[in-house]
Amino acid sequence: MSTSATSAPPPGTQEPPRKTRHGPVRPPARRGRRRALRRDWQLYSLAVLPLLFFLVFRYLPMIGNVIAFRRFEPGGSIFGEQWVGLRYVRMFLADPTFWQVFRNTLWLGGLTLVFCFPIPIVLALLLNEVRRRSLKRFVQSVSYLPHFLSIVIVAGITMQMLATDGPVNHILGWFGHDPIRFVQEPEWFRTIYVGSEIWQTAGWGTILYLAALTTIDEDLYEAARIDGANRWQQIWHVTLPGIRPTMITLLILNIGTFMAVGFEKVLLLYNPLTYPTADVIPTYLYRAGVESNSFSYAAAIGLFEAIIGLVLITSANQLSRRTVGTSLW
Numbered sequence: 001m002s003t004s005a006t007s008a009p010p011p012g013t014q015e016p017p018r019k020t021r022h023g024p025v026r027p028p029a030r031r032g033r034r035r036a037l038r039r040d041w042q043l044y045s046l047a048v049l050p051l052l053f054f055l056v057f058r059y060l061p062m063i064g065n066v067i068a069f070r071r072f073e074p075g076g077s078i079f080g081e082q083w084v085g086l087r088y089v090r091m092f093l094a095d096p097t098f099w100q101v102f103r104n105t106l107w108l109g110g111l112t113l114v115f116c117f118p119i120p121i122v123l124a125l126l127l128n129e130v131r132r133r134s135l136k137r138f139v140q141s142v143s144y145l146p147h148f149l150s151i152v153i154v155a156g157i158t159m160q161m162l163a164t165d166g167p168v169n170h171i172l173g174w175f176g177h178d179p180i181r182f183v184q185e186p187e188w189f190r191t192i193y194v195g196s197e198i199w200q201t202a203g204w205g206t207i208l209y210l211a212a213l214t215t216i217d218e219d220l221y222e223a224a225r226i227d228g229a230n231r232w233q234q235i236w237h238v239t240l241p242g243i244r245p246t247m248i249t250l251l252i253l254n255i256g257t258f259m260a261v262g263f264e265k266v267l268l269l270y271n272p273l274t275y276p277t278a279d280v281i282p283t284y285l286y287r288a289g290v291e292s293n294s295f296s297y298a299a300a301i302g303l304f305e306a307i308i309g310l311v312l313i314t315s316a317n318q319l320s321r322r323t324v325g326t327s328l329w
Contacts, residue, residue: 063079064078064299065299065302065303066079066080067079067080067295067296067299068088068089068296068299068300068302068303069083069084069085069086069088069300070082070083070084070296071084071296072295072296072299074293074295080296084296088296088297088299088300089300089304091297091300092297092300092301092304097284098284098301100276100279101279101280101281101284102281104276104277104278104279104280105259105261105280105281107190107277108190108193108194108261108266108280109258109259109261110258111190111194112193112194112197112261113254113255113258115194115198116194116197116198116201116202116205117250117251117254119198119202119205120201120202120203120204120205120206120209121209121243121247123143123202123203123205123206124206124209124210124213124243125209125235125239127139127140127206127210128210128213128239129231140203140206142203143202143203143204143206144203144204144207145203146199146200146201146203146204147200147201147203147204149200151262151264151265151268152264152268154196154199154200154265155196155265155268155269156268158192158196158269159183159269162182162183162192163182163183164179164181165179168182183269183271183274184271184273184274185273185274186273186274186275186276186277186278187277189269189270189274189277189278190277192269193262193265193266193269193278196265196269197262197265205250208246208250209243209246209247212242212243212245212246213239213242213243215242216238216239216242216243220238220242221234221238224237224238244324244326245326248320248324248326248327249326249328251316251320252313252316252317252320252327252328253313253328255312255313255316256309256312256313256316257309258309258312259281259305259308259309259312260282260305260309261280261281261282263280263282263283263286266278266280266282266283267282267283267286270283281301281305284301285298285301285302288301313328317329
């Protein structure tokens, strides 16, 4: 009894797709995607509105960046009247005011990252150690509340508390201290901004960390206790490594928005007296673009800011992938 052997095709060659009476046979992967789409089309339809939102409000407006290289006049073409190349880029690079605003943005962004990022982690670790459920819920409710307040209300409360005749100066007066003009003094603005940002965002930022803490296996704590680890050692060797992926992801996202310092809060809190330390790129763009009608100049600065943000988030992602093995993509 003889058997027939078929020789395999040479390496580097690929068998052409088989043809039938109705055309070539589709690859299995394509057939699987089509079958999944027909089966779960209701689930895929839920993504239509989010995709349309990003398309209309995030990607299509990018076309307007072309006016950073064209002279735009209100009432004219939305894509500018005349090509000017890098004229507006050279203008803001040679403007001393821009570099002062750029330094202020770096200062506020850096202080916000240094203080506002770790505080929710510490608060979540403290709440995780609270054993009384009623006390834990009360602290969570009180810390979450500022997040739901409008930025206008937060700025109003801040200015009223720090006014010359406000509660803070009244307390200082009890100790014989003269009133301090917190809102008018440039050197106080960064402290005021970062402090109000911590008060507004710290409680809400603990939600993701508390959710991550619930995924840590209790057997790890039991093993640490058997090995003689106290509570601080358990936090350092078990809790923090357990929430490290969440910490790294949020850190990368925060670094990506490093240059986008809160426009609304700065606009509500600052005044001409505090411009030397309070004026940041978003507020400078608002005055240059909207109030002075220099839209092309503002677009060039905004494009520069976006490029810096893209470089920061890409670099942070690559650094995180190489050092700790966790990355956003």
